[in-house]
Amino acid sequence: EDKVVQSPLSLVVHEGDTVTLNCSYEVTNFRSLLWYKQEKKAPTFLFMLTSSGIEKKSGRLSSILDKKELFSILNITATQTGDSAIYLCAVEADSNYQLIWGAGTKLIIKP
Protein backbone atom coordinates (compact mmCIF):
# COMPACT_ATOMS: atom_id res chain seq x y z
CA GLU A 1 0.00 0.00 0.00
CA ASP A 2 1.29 3.44 -0.92
CA LYS A 3 2.18 5.63 2.04
CA VAL A 4 3.87 8.88 2.96
CA VAL A 5 5.33 9.37 6.42
CA GLN A 6 6.39 12.72 7.81
CA SER A 7 8.56 13.32 10.83
CA PRO A 8 8.55 14.75 13.33
CA LEU A 9 4.82 15.14 13.86
CA SER A 10 5.45 18.33 15.78
CA LEU A 11 8.41 20.53 16.46
CA VAL A 12 8.95 23.58 18.65
CA VAL A 13 12.02 25.74 18.11
CA HIS A 14 13.12 29.27 18.80
CA GLU A 15 13.23 32.07 16.29
CA GLY A 16 16.49 31.99 14.37
CA ASP A 17 16.94 28.24 14.59
CA THR A 18 17.26 26.04 11.52
CA VAL A 19 14.81 23.17 11.12
CA THR A 20 14.73 20.11 8.93
CA LEU A 21 11.46 18.37 8.19
CA ASN A 22 11.40 14.87 6.78
CA CYS A 23 9.14 13.09 4.36
CA SER A 24 9.64 9.46 3.40
CA TYR A 25 7.51 7.53 0.99
CA GLU A 26 6.72 4.11 -0.35
CA VAL A 27 4.75 4.34 -3.55
CA THR A 28 4.38 2.56 -6.83
CA ASN A 29 5.59 4.47 -9.88
CA PHE A 30 6.66 7.69 -8.23
CA ARG A 31 5.99 10.84 -10.26
CA SER A 32 6.58 13.79 -7.98
CA LEU A 33 6.75 14.97 -4.39
CA LEU A 34 5.18 18.19 -3.24
CA TRP A 35 5.50 20.33 -0.13
CA TYR A 36 2.72 22.58 1.13
CA LYS A 37 2.49 25.06 3.98
CA GLN A 38 -0.77 25.40 5.88
CA GLU A 39 -0.95 28.34 8.23
CA LYS A 40 -4.63 28.66 9.01
CA LYS A 41 -6.91 27.55 6.24
CA ALA A 42 -5.80 26.72 2.72
CA PRO A 43 -2.53 24.86 2.18
CA THR A 44 -0.27 26.80 -0.14
CA PHE A 45 2.17 25.25 -2.55
CA LEU A 46 5.88 25.43 -1.74
CA PHE A 47 7.84 23.03 -3.93
CA MET A 48 7.47 20.24 -6.40
CA LEU A 49 10.36 17.80 -6.72
CA THR A 50 10.77 15.23 -9.43
CA SER A 51 14.51 14.64 -9.73
CA SER A 52 17.00 13.45 -7.16
CA GLY A 53 19.70 15.74 -5.87
CA ILE A 54 18.38 18.98 -7.31
CA GLU A 55 17.70 21.49 -4.58
CA LYS A 56 14.70 23.74 -4.89
CA LYS A 57 15.08 27.02 -3.04
CA SER A 58 12.79 29.88 -2.15
CA GLY A 59 14.20 32.41 0.26
CA ARG A 60 14.97 30.69 3.53
CA LEU A 61 13.23 27.50 2.46
CA SER A 62 14.84 24.75 0.48
CA SER A 63 14.02 21.18 -0.35
CA ILE A 64 15.72 18.21 -1.91
CA LEU A 65 14.64 14.76 -3.02
CA ASP A 66 16.47 11.44 -2.75
CA LYS A 67 14.76 8.93 -5.02
CA LYS A 68 17.15 6.17 -4.09
CA GLU A 69 16.45 6.37 -0.37
CA LEU A 70 12.85 7.49 -0.97
CA PHE A 71 12.71 10.66 1.06
CA SER A 72 12.70 14.40 0.90
CA ILE A 73 13.70 17.08 3.38
CA LEU A 74 12.45 20.60 3.79
CA ASN A 75 14.91 22.99 5.39
CA ILE A 76 14.04 26.34 6.89
CA THR A 77 16.93 28.53 7.98
CA ALA A 78 16.78 31.54 10.32
CA THR A 79 13.22 30.65 11.28
CA GLN A 80 10.69 33.38 12.01
CA THR A 81 7.40 33.25 13.87
CA GLY A 82 5.65 33.49 10.52
CA ASP A 83 7.06 30.09 9.64
CA SER A 84 4.78 28.53 12.24
CA ALA A 85 2.44 26.25 10.31
CA ILE A 86 1.67 22.69 9.42
CA TYR A 87 3.96 21.50 6.64
CA LEU A 88 2.41 18.85 4.44
CA CYS A 89 4.18 16.48 2.11
CA ALA A 90 2.38 14.70 -0.70
CA VAL A 91 3.46 12.25 -3.38
CA GLU A 92 1.91 11.66 -6.75
CA ALA A 93 2.24 8.07 -7.84
CA ASP A 94 1.14 6.77 -11.20
CA SER A 95 -1.55 8.57 -13.08
CA ASN A 96 -4.60 8.35 -10.87
CA TYR A 97 -5.34 12.03 -10.17
CA GLN A 98 -4.51 11.56 -6.53
CA LEU A 99 -1.90 12.76 -4.13
CA ILE A 100 -0.92 10.60 -1.19
CA TRP A 101 -0.56 12.86 1.80
CA GLY A 102 1.56 12.62 4.89
CA ALA A 103 0.09 13.50 8.26
CA GLY A 104 2.01 16.76 8.36
CA THR A 105 4.56 18.32 10.69
CA LYS A 106 3.26 21.00 13.01
CA LEU A 107 6.02 23.56 13.39
CA ILE A 108 5.90 26.17 16.13
CA ILE A 109 8.43 28.97 16.20
CA LYS A 110 8.76 30.68 19.56
CA PRO A 111 9.93 34.30 19.66
Place this chain on the structure above:
Amino acid sequence: SQTIHQWPATLVQPVGSPLSLECTVEGTSNPNLYWYRQAAGRGLQLLFYSVGIGQISSEVPQNLSASRPQDRQFILSSKKLLLSDSGFYLCAWGYNEKLFFGSGTQLSVL
Protein backbone atom coordinates in the same frame (compact mmCIF):
# COMPACT_ATOMS: atom_id res chain seq x y z
CA SER B 1 -5.48 34.29 -12.92
CA GLN B 2 -7.25 31.38 -11.36
CA THR B 3 -9.16 31.64 -8.10
CA ILE B 4 -11.11 29.16 -6.06
CA HIS B 5 -14.02 30.04 -3.83
CA GLN B 6 -15.39 27.83 -1.11
CA TRP B 7 -18.26 28.55 1.27
CA PRO B 8 -19.36 28.73 3.94
CA ALA B 9 -16.25 29.19 6.06
CA THR B 10 -17.91 27.83 9.18
CA LEU B 11 -20.97 25.68 9.65
CA VAL B 12 -22.67 24.22 12.69
CA GLN B 13 -25.31 21.62 11.94
CA PRO B 14 -27.37 19.22 14.04
CA VAL B 15 -27.04 15.47 13.59
CA GLY B 16 -29.41 14.24 10.91
CA SER B 17 -29.58 17.52 9.02
CA PRO B 18 -28.55 17.86 5.36
CA LEU B 19 -25.33 19.41 4.13
CA SER B 20 -24.31 21.32 1.06
CA LEU B 21 -20.85 22.82 0.64
CA GLU B 22 -20.06 24.63 -2.57
CA CYS B 23 -16.86 25.29 -4.41
CA THR B 24 -16.33 27.25 -7.62
CA VAL B 25 -13.24 27.90 -9.68
CA GLU B 26 -12.61 30.89 -11.91
CA GLY B 27 -10.05 31.49 -14.59
CA THR B 28 -9.65 27.97 -15.88
CA SER B 29 -11.71 25.46 -17.79
CA ASN B 30 -12.19 21.73 -17.24
CA PRO B 31 -10.17 21.63 -14.03
CA ASN B 32 -9.69 18.51 -11.96
CA LEU B 33 -11.61 19.16 -8.75
CA TYR B 34 -11.18 17.60 -5.33
CA TRP B 35 -12.83 17.44 -1.94
CA TYR B 36 -10.61 16.68 1.03
CA ARG B 37 -11.25 16.33 4.74
CA GLN B 38 -8.60 17.19 7.26
CA ALA B 39 -8.59 15.95 10.85
CA ALA B 40 -7.53 18.55 13.39
CA GLY B 41 -3.93 19.54 12.68
CA ARG B 42 -3.27 16.61 10.41
CA GLY B 43 -2.94 15.46 6.82
CA LEU B 44 -5.56 15.40 4.11
CA GLN B 45 -7.92 12.60 3.26
CA LEU B 46 -9.23 12.59 -0.30
CA LEU B 47 -13.00 12.19 -0.38
CA PHE B 48 -13.94 12.80 -4.01
CA TYR B 49 -12.37 13.92 -7.23
CA SER B 50 -13.79 14.87 -10.58
CA VAL B 51 -12.20 15.13 -14.00
CA GLY B 52 -15.26 16.56 -15.73
CA ILE B 53 -18.93 17.46 -15.48
CA GLY B 54 -20.92 14.64 -13.95
CA GLN B 55 -17.79 12.52 -13.39
CA ILE B 56 -17.25 11.79 -9.72
CA SER B 57 -14.89 9.28 -8.14
CA SER B 58 -15.23 8.39 -4.49
CA GLU B 59 -12.21 7.37 -2.50
CA VAL B 60 -13.74 6.29 0.78
CA PRO B 61 -17.18 4.92 1.64
CA GLN B 62 -18.98 7.46 3.74
CA ASN B 63 -22.06 9.43 4.46
CA LEU B 64 -21.19 12.06 1.87
CA SER B 65 -21.68 12.53 -1.84
CA ALA B 66 -20.37 14.95 -4.44
CA SER B 67 -21.71 16.41 -7.62
CA ARG B 68 -20.34 18.53 -10.43
CA PRO B 69 -23.29 20.15 -12.17
CA GLN B 70 -21.13 22.65 -14.06
CA ASP B 71 -17.55 22.65 -15.28
CA ARG B 72 -16.25 24.85 -12.50
CA GLN B 73 -18.63 23.95 -9.69
CA PHE B 74 -18.15 21.15 -7.20
CA ILE B 75 -20.62 20.40 -4.42
CA LEU B 76 -20.24 18.22 -1.35
CA SER B 77 -23.50 16.98 0.14
CA SER B 78 -25.05 14.78 2.73
CA LYS B 79 -28.67 13.84 3.31
CA LYS B 80 -28.20 13.20 7.03
CA LEU B 81 -25.10 14.34 8.87
CA LEU B 82 -23.40 12.16 11.46
CA LEU B 83 -21.28 13.31 14.37
CA SER B 84 -18.28 11.76 12.63
CA ASP B 85 -18.74 14.10 9.66
CA SER B 86 -17.33 16.96 11.72
CA GLY B 87 -14.07 18.25 10.34
CA PHE B 88 -12.33 20.71 8.11
CA TYR B 89 -13.27 20.34 4.45
CA LEU B 90 -11.11 21.63 1.66
CA CYS B 91 -11.92 22.01 -1.99
CA ALA B 92 -9.07 22.12 -4.49
CA TRP B 93 -8.42 22.28 -8.18
CA GLY B 94 -5.43 20.68 -9.82
CA TYR B 95 -3.08 21.68 -12.57
CA ASN B 96 0.11 19.83 -13.53
CA GLU B 97 0.27 17.86 -10.30
CA LYS B 98 -0.12 20.97 -8.18
CA LEU B 99 -3.20 21.57 -6.11
CA PHE B 100 -4.67 24.95 -5.29
CA PHE B 101 -6.94 24.99 -2.30
CA GLY B 102 -9.98 26.91 -1.22
CA SER B 103 -10.06 28.47 2.22
CA GLY B 104 -11.92 25.54 3.74
CA THR B 105 -15.11 24.94 5.69
CA GLN B 106 -15.01 24.06 9.36
CA LEU B 107 -18.02 21.80 9.92
CA SER B 108 -19.23 21.00 13.41
CA VAL B 109 -21.99 18.44 13.74
CA LEU B 110 -23.66 18.57 17.15
